[in-house]
Amino acid sequence: MANVLVVGANQGIGYYLVERLLELENTVTVLDIQIHAIEILKEKYQKTLLPIIADARNLSGIENGVLQAIQKFGDIDIAIHNACLCTFESERDTDYEIYQNVMDINYFGALRLTKSVLPHMRKAKKGRIIFTSSGVGVTGLANISPYAASKGAIESLAKCLQIENEEYGITFHLFHPPLTDTKSASGISVPKEFMAKAKEVGYGLANRIWLKRFVICHSTIQTVQMKFCYRHPLFIGKMMTRAAKRAIELEKGDGRNEKI
Numbered sequence: 001m002a003n004v005l006v007v008g009a010n011q012g013i014g015y016y017l018v019e020r021l022l023e024l025e026n027t028v029t030v031l032d033i034q035i036h037a038i039e040i041l042k043e044k045y046q047k048t049l050l051p052i053i054a055d056a057r058n059l060s061g062i063e064n065g066v067l068q069a070i071q072k073f074g075d076i077d078i079a080i081h082n083a084c085l086c087t088f089e090s091e092r093d094t095d096y097e098i099y100q101n102v103m104d105i106n107y108f109g110a111l112r113l114t115k116s117v118l119p120h121m122r123k124a125k126k127g128r129i130i131f132t133s134s135g136v137g138v139t140g141l142a143n144i145s146p147y148a149a150s151k152g153a154i155e156s157l158a159k160c161l162q163i164e165n166e167e168y169g170i171t172f173h174l175f176h177p178p179l180t181d182t183k184s185a186s187g188i189s190v191p192k193e194f195m196a197k198a199k200e201v202g203y204g205l206a207n208r209i210w211l212k213r214f215v216i217c218h219s220t221i222q223t224v225q226m227k228f229c230y231r232h233p234l235f236i237g238k239m240m241t242r243a244a245k246r247a248i249e250l251e252k253g254d255g256r257n258e259k260i
Contacts, residue, residue: 003073004209005029005066007056007113008083010037012182013132016202017082022048024206029069029076031062032083056083056109059116066116075124078209079117080175081110081154082132086147099146106150110157122168130209130216131158133174138229139237142244162214176217176226177201 003026009018010032018038021028022045030038031054038051050072054061069076085105087098110131121127136144137151155174162172178196196218204218217223229236 002026002077002210003029003069003075004078004080005031005069005076005113005117006080006082007031007054007062007065007109008081008132010034012198013177013180013202013205014082015041016199017080017206018049018202020203020206021209027073029065029073031056031065056081056105056112059112062109062112063116066113066120070120076117076120076127078128078130079113079121080130080132081113082175083109084132084147084150086144088143090143091145094146099149102146103150103153106147107153107157110154114157114161118165118170121170122165125169127169128171128173129158129161130173130175131155133176135176135178135226135229136237136240138226139233139240141237142241158214171212173211173213174215175205176215176222177205178218178222178225 002021004021006014006018006028008014009030014030015037018028018030019041022041025048027048027050028045029050029052031052032038033053033055035051035053038049042049042051050069052065052068054065056062066076066079083105085102087094087102089098114129117127117129121129131154133155134147134151136148137153137155140148158172158174165172178201180196180198180201182198201218205216208216208218215223215226217226
């Protein structure tokens with residue numbers, strides 16, 4: 001049994017990740033700006049789930065959540081940054097403020113969690129920190145550069161901090177979910193039948209959360225796909241961009257198509 005803290009888990013992959021972790025008899029603390037779904041889940045897991053309202057953009061809120069988790073459940077074994085903001089406009093149509101806001105949640109949110117939990121993990125001489133990344137942070141994709149750039153940044157952050165903290169017995173990892181049918185992905189023009197189910201992905205990540213590898217995927221197939229993305233990033237990014245553009249053209253050009 002592990003003590004897990006997750007930032008961003010009131011819906012989507014994060015919610016099902018937490019649900020499965022609880023089924024596996026772990027204790028879980030969830031920090032999110034909204035916790036209504038987690039509060040409902042707490043009715044079933046009153047002794048092992050701690051929901052806390054906190055914003056990934058606010059350091060004191062994250063620090064307070066970490067302290068509450070330790071006070072209730074003891075040393076944190078795994079800390080996960082899963083909060084994210086994704087926008088779907090070209091660079092030309094995206095102001096500086098949008099880039100800054102996306103980075104504040106996706107990258108600096110991960111850094112705030114890390115700086116809040118690392119002193120405790122170093123003292124305990126154990127722990128793992130996981131950032132939820134994205135394939136587009138490796139490959140790139142048109143009209144998603146704020147999000148993709150933030151995910152590329154946490155990829156580098158995790159590598160650097162993995163090297164810096166090996167002596168403390170602390171490891172860093174990346175979750176790499178596939179394109180999943182979630183609210184944050186709703187702006188991508190891809191038919192839902194080509195998207196993974198959030199429950200399947202969340203449960204798969206929970207089941208594999210103790211893998212020693214740096215990149216953790218919910219399935220063997222996704223692991224293979226990510227290896228290919230890392231080897232041929234621009235090729236995959238351009239291919240996905242063409243596919244998304246074609247999907248938009250088909251949707252606009254054929255009135256018989258159902259809305260994606």
